[in-house]
Amino acid sequence: MQPIDVTSQVWERLLAVRQGTSCTCCGGWTPGEDAALALYGPLARRDLGPVTVAQIGQSLDGRIATVTGDARDVSGPDGLAHLHRMRALVDGVAIGVRTALHDTPRLTVRLCQGRNPARIVIDPRGRLPDDAPVLRADGARRIVVQATDRPRPEGVEVIRLPVRGDLLDPQEILAALREAGLSSVMIEGGGITISRFLEAGLLTRLQVAVAPLLIGAGQQSLTMPSPTESLSDALRPETRVYSLGSDVVFDCALSPTAQAASRPLHDAPQSVSGS
Numbered sequence: 001m002q003p004i005d006v007t008s009q010v011w012e013r014l015l016a017v018r019q020g021t022s023c024t025c026c027g028g029w030t031p032g033e034d035a036a037l038a039l040y041g042p043l044a045r046r047d048l049g050p051v052t053v054a055q056i057g058q059s060l061d062g063r064i065a066t067v068t069g070d071a072r073d074v075s076g077p078d079g080l081a082h083l084h085r086m087r088a089l090v091d092g093v094a095i096g097v098r099t100a101l102h103d104t105p106r107l108t109v110r111l112c113q114g115r116n117p118a119r120i121v122i123d124p125r126g127r128l129p130d131d132a133p134v135l136r137a138d139g140a141r142r143i144v145v146q147a148t149d150r151p152r153p154e155g156v157e158v159i160r161l162p163v164r165g166d167l168l169d170p171q172e173i174l175a176a177l178r179e180a181g182l183s184s185v186m187i188e189g190g191g192i193t194i195s196r197f198l199e200a201g202l203l204t205r206l207q208v209a210v211a212p213l214l215i216g217a218g219q220q221s222l223t224m225p226s227p228t229e230s231l232s233d234a235l236r237p238e239t240r241v242y243s244l245g246s247d248v249v250f251d252c253a254l255s256p257t258a259q260a261a262s263r264p265l266h267d268a269p270q271s272v273s274g275s
Contacts, residue, residue: 005032017044025264042261076246088114096193116140126150
């Protein structure tokens with residue numbers, strides 16, 4: 001397991017990679033800085049085409065909330081900082097309407113330097129109220145993907161898609177978001193929404209951040225709509241493990257694009273400063 005060290009120089013480099021003006025492989029870095037570049041570099045890169053990453057934070061016993069639905073403190077402080085870094089590196093962050101209603105997230109970047117991503121709510125029946133925190137105007141794009149013709153406040157983009165068995169199809173959602181100009185998308189929650197994109201084979205990467213606590217009962221983490229019956233058929237992604245400090249993250253590559261993003265951009269290191 002590799003401990004990461006997100007120094008100011010590392011973060012400046014990652015933001016430059018996101019802008020297409022630098023790379024993650026050149027320069028003189030400490031082992032912890034190298035690990036941070038390896039973890040976040042695949043999200044920052046834009047040279048390998050569209051990326052869809054999912055992130056979920058859970059307890060040691062695989063729970064994301066208590067029996068009362070309390071999910072606020074599942075991730076430790078370093079796990080939360082990690083989530084905000086991921087938000088800063090992608091074009092848009094998507095959640096299901098149940099997560100938007102229950103957790104009232106803002107989906108903004110507050111724990112690191114960076115721009116707020118486009119905020120996307122998947123809301124087939126139009127249940128999200130117009131005054132939800134995720135729809136507040138702050139300069140970032142706000143998008144609702146829905147099947148109804150419910151109007152939304154000025155400035156909120158609406159993507160209308162047909163329902164398939166009372167649900168919106170993940171592939172159609174992702175295609176519509178790409179059409180809207182969002183090349184790099186993070187599916188942040190909840191567990192059911194992430195599982196649907198995972199089962200549909202649409203995720204480039206999956207990051208599971210595990211915090212050292214035992215909840216005992218409550219909402220489970222990933223629950224596939226069509227679970228595997230035999231371990232021989234289970235997904236076994238190429239996985240790297242990093243210590244965030246308070247949490248441990250499993251970074252899973254689910255596609256050839258993800259595996260390519262983990263490799264250096266250049267064949268050999270060049271003499272470039274870490275900044």
